[in-house]
Amino acid sequence: MKKILVLSFISVGYFLNAQSLSNSPYATYGIGDVKYDNTIETTSMGGISTAYISDFSSNFNFANPANNSNFELTSIKLEATNENNYFKTDYNNSKSTKHSTYLSNITLAFPISSKIKMGLLYQPYSSKSYDIVHRELQKNGDTYFNRFKGDGTLNTAQVALSYKVSNEFAVGVRANLYFGNLYDINEFTTSSSELINGFETKNKIKNLNFTLGTSYQNVNTSTDRKFTLGATATFGNTSEMTTNYTNSTYYLLAGTGDVKNNQTIIDTKNKNSKNLLPLQASVGAGYGSENHWFLSAQVDYKKGETVTYFGNPFEFQDSYRISAGGWYLPNYNNFRSYFSRVVYRYGAFYEKGNLQIAGTNINKMGVSVGVMLPFKSSNITRMSGLELGLEVGKRGTTKNNLINQNFVNLRVGFNFADKWFRKSLYN
Secondary structure, three states: OHHHHHHHHHHHHHHHHHOOOOOOHHHHOOOOEEOOOOOHHHHOOOOOOOOOOOOOOOOOOOOOOOOOOOOOOEEEEEEEEEEEEEEEEOHHHEEEEEEEEEEEEEEEEEEOOOOEEEEEEEEEEEEEEEEEEEEEEOOOOOEEEEEEEEEEEEEEEEEEEEEEOOOOEEEEEEEEEEEEEEEEEEEEEEOOOOOEEEEEEEEEEEEEEEEEEEEEEEEEOOOOEEEEEEEEEEEEEEEEEEEEEEEEEEEEOOOOOOOEEEEEEEEEEEEEEOOOOOOEEEEEEEEEEOOOEEEEEEEEEEOOOEEEEOOEEEEOOOEEEEEEEEEEOOOOOOOOOHHHHOEEEEEEEEEEOOOEEOOEEOOEEEEEEEEEEEOOOOEOOEOOEEEEEEEEEEEEOOHHHOEEEEEEEEEEEEEEEEOOOHHHHHO
16 A cells, blocks of 8 residues: 555656646746745635644645644645636737646655654646737838747645644744756747747756744644744755747748757757745734634745846846735534535635736735535544645736736545554654
């Protein structure tokens, strides 16, 4: 049984690395469209995680590795995401739609002792998957064509450890490994030319950094009310991004797709970059009633950085995100009413984005809901079940001929929690 589970974890991780993800045209910049955090539990509550300590013994918090004081069971999670993006721009009154479904998260977590908990996670962090053609009619009757295309996925594998210092205070650390290949190409041609001029960028990325977390929770045992504080910081980047630029001319034969014929190299460059992923920090606070309800708010900050885009420096702005959300459990002891034992989640967020194009910030906002449908045999100490989440929102704007993106993201996952491996860990 143990060998089967480990092999499943590895094989699903390989599938995550190979899959193609849908995303926004804004993914053309930098490392693409950032997907993390994709966990249903977090996204269904607007993204709150920094001051969120689950009341249940089956949920491991990777976002803040300190928040796992109540985690007691071995837990395996498999989650998938269905993205539905609807784009609109005032430029030529254009509209388009893009959909994709992909495996978004796999985790394995287990307690090492009553104070030390450990978790392993593998999921896509960011992706590029766009193909945009811009046509412009010239006064002489000629038409200019610009094609922007990109693909690739940047994945993350994480190892998290949590240590319970006291009944109220805990600390945690998470090691984050990012790896993958990202590809961009900008092609230009005219209606009177057979040749295409292509500027190609290939990025091979390996990056390691660390996240430190801390949390404080005070529980009033007479009222079951609790107050939680949390904070995280991500730093210590050890980046290796190898970028290869190729400027060339070629032509494409009909029926050969993107296969280049008679390619003539004009120029090639190689560059190694550091500090690919910037400093990040988060603080949050929460208040709730034990095993009944919880509310939290948090602020995330990400430092801006400068990256190379088609051979030229592109500056990302400092960004922040404000999130609020929580959950509600009507009555976990009511076994006569199934829906009284369902965990209901809700949240909202606003993100001041790190992209600024034509003097306009590309911001993002949304609302989310979700449910945890427990398996029939589940109880409060062994909460396993089906996770469902829905996120609706918008990104960008139609001002300055930019693109407004409306999105509807559906998420489904399974959380299997039990006392697996417990005997072997202690013996």
